[in-house]
Amino acid sequence: MEEESVTYSPPVKRSVLIAGHPTSISLEPIFxxxxxxxxxxxxxxxxxxxxxxxxARMTVREPPNLTSALRQWLFGRALGG
Structure with missing residues (x-):
């Protein structure tokens, strides 16, 4: 597997559709x-x-905001969970 270096960048805002509704999410390019x-x-x-x-995030007692949930989900995936 080719190793990539981390480039530090500010978040980039993109629009996604969730249940037919557009939602803006700001994530760093690496995410x-x-x-x-x-x-x-x-x-x-x-x-x-x-x-x-x-x-899935809405099923927990105190759901994080969507951006936080995405970062946590991605990190968990990277850790193998």
Whole structure:
């Protein structure tokens, strides 16, 4: 596997559709790339994966905001969970 260096960048805002509603999310480019890879691995669009993560975060007692949930989900995935 090719090793990539981390490039520190400010968040980039993108619009995604969740249940047919546009939502803006600001994530650093490295998280957008990780989300795109995770969606590709799951054979689904980024919007569908974001919607799944959004639905899952709402099942916890004190749900984090969507951006935080995405970062946590991606980090958990990177750790193998």
């Amino acid at each position: 957008w790339k990780a989300l795109e890879i995770a969606a590709r691995d799951a054979h689904q669009p980024v919007n569908a994966l974001v919607a799944e993560i959004d639905e």
